[in-house]
Amino acid sequence: MTPRMVRYDSRAQQAQRLARTCVAQLSQTIEAKGHATLAVPGGSTPGPFLEAMSREKLDWSVVRVMLTDERLVPADHDRANAKLLRETLLQNEAAAARLIQLNPTPGLTPEEAAAEVTEHVLPVLPLDVCVLGMGADMHTASLFPGGDRLAEALAATAPTVIPMRAPGAAEPRLTLTAPVLQTATHIHILIQGQEKHDALDQALATTSALEAPIRAILAAPAGATVHYAD
């Protein structure tokens, strides 16, 4: 399991070049199918990449955009991945894209929320382009080591969206599951800094996706490309 690795001279170069790569892949998909589905990560890393995407020319009106995972907080909360998406990707050229909400109706239990969100996600699968982040604990999306439903989320029979509670997560989450992420046509993993490079090396040295959930993505049939900048 050796991922393709692209190293960039700077984080700014990483954001710009990965945005161009993803837009080229979306453009090819639109030519072939008339529409495309893009999944992107939340968290602290992807802001500049998402902003760079927003400025790229593309027929964004036929692009469905969703998050790989969401934190179960109000949609306008500072920790909501949807807030990041609204403030970065869904502006400029990309304002015309259609957002597939991972934010459930307030007041639902995480289990009810997963069922509701699945109804929005299922019709726009499979993912054409999927960009994932990774935490220093080797989680990706909200597939966390120690997550209460991690084994279920990694199984080939996993549902599309699953709720996840984990010691490393400040709040309950909703996450796309491994089979959904692994079957994306193009998979990119966006990481920055030595700590995450070390975490990737650690993930490659273990054998279990339960210990290192990012392994589930690295093992995707079509492979994944890691995009790294210091």
Ligand SMILES: O=C1O[C@H](COP(=O)(O)O)[C@@H](O)[C@H](O)[C@H]1O
């Ligand atoms: O909590 C999350 O963490 C991962 C990694 O985020 P980062 O802050 O270390 O960049 C992210 O990919 C995921 O979407 C997010 O919900």
